[in-house]
Amino acid sequence: MESIPPSSSGMPMIPPASATQEAGTDLRPTLQSQRPASDDELAVRCLLDTAERTALGIWIYPAMWMIVALFSGAAQRWPLLTWGNVAGLLLMAVVRAHLNQNLARLLHTHRVAAEQSFKFLTLAIAAYWGTLTGICIYLAPTEGIAWIMLTLTVAFCAGGNTLFGINAALRFPYPLAMIVPVVIAQALQHTPDQKIMMGMEVVLTLYLRRSSGIVQKDYWDARLAQRLSAQQARELELASLTDGLTQAPNRMYFDRQYAYEWARQCRHGGPVSLMMVDIDHFKRVNDTHGHPFGDACLKEVAKALRSGCGRSTDFVSRYGGEEFVVLLAETDSAGARVVADRMLEQVRGIRLEHQGQTVQLTCSIGLSTTIPYPTKDAASLIHEADQALYRAKHGGRDQAVITDSSNEVPPARSRT
Numbered sequence: 001m002e003s004i005p006p007s008s009s010g011m012p013m014i015p016p017a018s019a020t021q022e023a024g025t026d027l028r029p030t031l032q033s034q035r036p037a038s039d040d041e042l043a044v045r046c047l048l049d050t051a052e053r054t055a056l057g058i059w060i061y062p063a064m065w066m067i068v069a070l071f072s073g074a075a076q077r078w079p080l081l082t083w084g085n086v087a088g089l090l091l092m093a094v095v096r097a098h099l100n101q102n103l104a105r106l107l108h109t110h111r112v113a114a115e116q117s118f119k120f121l122t123l124a125i126a127a128y129w130g131t132l133t134g135i136c137i138y139l140a141p142t143e144g145i146a147w148i149m150l151t152l153t154v155a156f157c158a159g160g161n162t163l164f165g166i167n168a169a170l171r172f173p174y175p176l177a178m179i180v181p182v183v184i185a186q187a188l189q190h191t192p193d194q195k196i197m198m199g200m201e202v203v204l205t206l207y208l209r210r211s212s213g214i215v216q217k218d219y220w221d222a223r224l225a226q227r228l229s230a231q232q233a234r235e236l237e238l239a240s241l242t243d244g245l246t247q248a249p250n251r252m253y254f255d256r257q258y259a260y261e262w263a264r265q266c267r268h269g270g271p272v273s274l275m276m277v278d279i280d281h282f283k284r285v286n287d288t289h290g291h292p293f294g295d296a297c298l299k300e301v302a303k304a305l306r307s308g309c310g311r312s313t314d315f316v317s318r319y320g321g322e323e324f325v326v327l328l329a330e331t332d333s334a335g336a337r338v339v340a341d342r343m344l345e346q347v348r349g350i351r352l353e354h355q356g357q358t359v360q361l362t363c364s365i366g367l368s369t370t371i372p373y374p375t376k377d378a379a380s381l382i383h384e385a386d387q388a389l390y391r392a393k394h395g396g397r398d399q400a401v402i403t404d405s406s407n408e409v410p411p412a413r414s415r416t
Helices: 017-023 039-053 056-072 079-109 111-139 144-163 173-187 192-241 251-268 282-289 291-307 333-348 379-394
Strands: 272-279 315-320 323-329 351-354 357-360 363-370 400-404
Touching (some): 039 079, 039 111, 056 144, 251 272, 251 315, 272 291, 291 333, 323 333, 333 363
Antiparallel strands (some): 272 323, 315 323
């Protein structure tokens, strides 16, 4: 074991000091709970849900038109109209199916274009079917094909009310795009029956607008409640992993992160350095100036230690009482020495005023470095750092003592 000299001439595995000041200023715990969705993410999710709910329906239009045309005699009477529209409806279904298949990727790379394309194709299919129904009504207003197509159109509007109801951009335009061509065709007939149907279709459209609003509200209430639940769970997890006084990660988070980092380096063979940090004469500070002032000292020391970290992966945790622990992943002993020197200087620079008296703080650091391997006890690194801290405090305080077992040769694996 040795005391760390004022400077190091080695090649540390850490960024330069200019990068460390920013990297170590806000070291929040890595949370495992689900992150609450943003407004943009909810909007994208709504569009994907809409596409999923309506994926099967896009093939209904060509299938229904073919059945109607074949069994109503329209295929023999108007072959060009029949097969031309079969081809047209199939083409639109294929294009829409292709868009659905790639929608998630397109929303990530070209969101606005993807949203507009989806909306355009959906309304185009609705308008196409409504126009086809209007043509049938205009060509054969009293024949069965007109009434069959009108019945199907009303059914599609009612079904779309549920399927598209969650999407504010489509819930009302969809039935409107389908009904308007039908109303125009009926208006050209000037018959009492068609006028009655027009009035009923207007009432139906208003009803669908109202009922789809309820569908939309229920969907978004559920989504927002889900987001609120995720946010509350995340806040609870953050509170459970954060020291309430210093706002640094607490012992629970350190234990979790340390186990993860040890296992990771057992696989990759990188070094891990650990510091145990203790505020010098903290009991005397508490007894002399009171516990509220002691709490202020703990907060300032936590800030100072965080500012001395090297990378975003390095972090400071409050270990208990006036002790802190610093985990430096993939940092060798030379790099850890630089960080320890910086932390000592940061703590020495703390000046607190209490009742006209200036209080200066120092700390002692025990530092240990090793290269983990599967059969090595993970607690050994903590024990070595704790022993180094003991030597630092009993060797005069305001210093760091280091142990380095990174050259230890792991036992050879037995061959079976």
